[in-house]
Amino acid sequence: MTGEFAGDSGTLAQEELAPLVTSTDPEVLHRRWLTSETASRCSESPFYPYTSAKIHTLLTAALLDNYRAGYDFHELSLEVHSGTGIDAVCPAPGTLARADVVTPIRTVLATPRVTVTVTGDPSGPAAQLGTVPARCSADVWGRLPAHPLDVSTHATRVLDAQLRRIRAVSTALQYVEDVHRWRGWGAAVTDTNADAPLGGDGR
Template sequence: MVAVYRHDVHKLRGRSHGAAADTYHGVPVNETVPLHADRDGAQLSRPRGEPEQTVANHASPYRLSLLTGETAVDTERIRVAADGGVQDLLTPADPERLHARWLTSDVAAAFNESLYYPYTSLQYHTLLTAALLHSYRAGHAFADLALVATAPDTTNAGGELTRDPETALAAEGVEPHRAILWTPDIAFHVTATPGDRPAAGLGDQPARSFADTWSRLPDHPLDVDGERRWRILDAQLRRIRSWSAALAFIDEFTAAHASAGVDRGDGT
């Protein structure tokens, strides 16, 4: 599972696949993800076939925000990346720690998964691909998988509400490699074993189907009836087809409308 979190390092460095290096600070990177998980992960967020530029004058590795319409990067993220933020996403040899870092990373959130589709998210493409690979390695097919929506626990050992890699590693509600979104208000897992948790099947094959899948969830922890902010979010999610773009939108939206006392800490 280590390789899946390192397979798109060239995108974090603003390089094309053809110009990708085999190592980064001595760590093997840009390796092929087995079982077609990378291909399937891409099809969850991008159209099939030859890519086309969808936003004029934005040939940049930095993601555009669906929430603001602006580039989803600031000087602090650039500074952190330059100071080793990218390396922190790659160097742990423990795949569960790699998952926790990607799940909570502001640095990874700044990049898109394709220059042609700048509203997509490299962070969430990587997490989706990891979830697919984890399930495929366990013998499950794509059609066996479901999206599970739950209320998260982002309380650290000190009783503070936060979101950082160590808290994610310790959280009972974060399943390694299956968790694809973890905010103070909602968490998502992709799994073949949802149990009695609210879940909706992903479909027969990978497709840009987030809006349909979200609409089919029988329940979720957002109080749509009681709070206007969640009604707004719910309405938008019923329109967004790209999985990685939708997950990035939820992340940004919940941060902008954060519950009181939540520290959105970031280990990278």
């Protein structure tokens, strides 16, 4: 670490950014952000590489959608589905996560092994976010009633340990996505038709 300015490597070119902001359909935009690998490269500051603009955008949309549905923050939960069965449906990058665990607007992370949704109406393993917005990711992860990761390997044990210490939700979720990409588990799930319906049971 030199302390020098990190440069432009984490920025998006205009032609890469355009699909992420040009639609007027919120579900289309959600799908584009959720499945975008280029958006994952963009940090809010070059000095803090895990201030994920992608995850912050998805979290903001999920919170707003829940608020519009009448939920207060203290009623919201982080719902996590493990990869059990997802790999069979998504054997390689370029395919979608299981449709039944991806909720339009509210899913904030979708990889073949872990899918995370912010919702006031969880249908699977979930833990409440807390009474007020705070840097609480590690606390929420530790309160999940079912272990969301198969920790039978060293890599997944390390990932789980990191998620039990990282405080910022956006940092934790971007870390999961990056580890999946680095380990060859598949990054944010992508599809050749980024505007096709994600599936799920709606909001």
